C-alpha cells in the first residue's frame with residue numbers, strides 16, 4: 001500500500017514538473033517570428049512545422065511576410081464553434097488542441113475530409129495569414145472578405161495536390177465564380193461555402209499568386225462599404 005502510494009505521488013509530481021515549463025514558457029520556432037505555448041512538445045513542433053511552411057508559402061505567393069513576433073497558444077477551450085482565433089492587433093493566435101479540433105470539426109464542412117493532422121496544420125496556416133494580412137491597408141471599415149479570401153486560399157494551398165483536388169471536387173463548382181459571390185454576407189452565413197468559392201475563384205485566375213498580390217497591394221478590393 002505504502003509503496004503504491006509513494007509511487008503514485010512520484011508519478012504525479014513528475015508529470016506536473018515535466019508539463020509546467022511548457023505551459024509557462026513559449027517555444028520559439030527555429031528561424032521564425034512564431035512562438036508556441038502548448039502542453040505538448042509534439043503539438044508545438046507540429047505548429048512550428050506548419051508555421052515554417054506558411055512563411056515560405058507567403059513569400060512565394062505575395063502575402064506580406066510576418067514582420068513581428070506572433071504568439072500561438074494551443075488551448076483546451078475556445079468560444080463556441082471556434083477551432084482557432086486570431087486576436088487582431090494583438091499578434092496572438094489561439095488554437096484548440098488537435099483532439100479538441102476533431103471533436104468540434106463540422107462533419108459537413110469544406111475541410112471535413114482531411115486527416116486530423118493535415119487539418120490542424122492548415123488551421124495554423126489560415127490564422128497566420130490573418131496575422132500577415134494585418135499590414136494590408138483597408139480603405140473600408142472592414143476588409144473581412146479580402147482577409148478571409150487570402151486566409152482560405154493559403155489554407156487550401158498548404159494542402160497536398162491530391163487534397164487540393166478533393167477540396168475542389170467537393171466544392172462542386174463547375175462554373176465561373178464571380179467576385180459578387182464572395183461577399184461578407186456569404187462569409188458570415190456560410191463560411192465553408194465562402195472557402196469553396198474563394199478557392200475555385202482563385203483557381204480560375206490566370207496567375208493565382210499574382211491575384212493574391214493584387215489583393216494584398218490594394219489593387220483588387222473584394223469588400224465594399226455598407227451604408
Ligand SMILES: [Zn+2]
Pocket residue numbers: 126130148151
Ligand atoms: Zn479566418
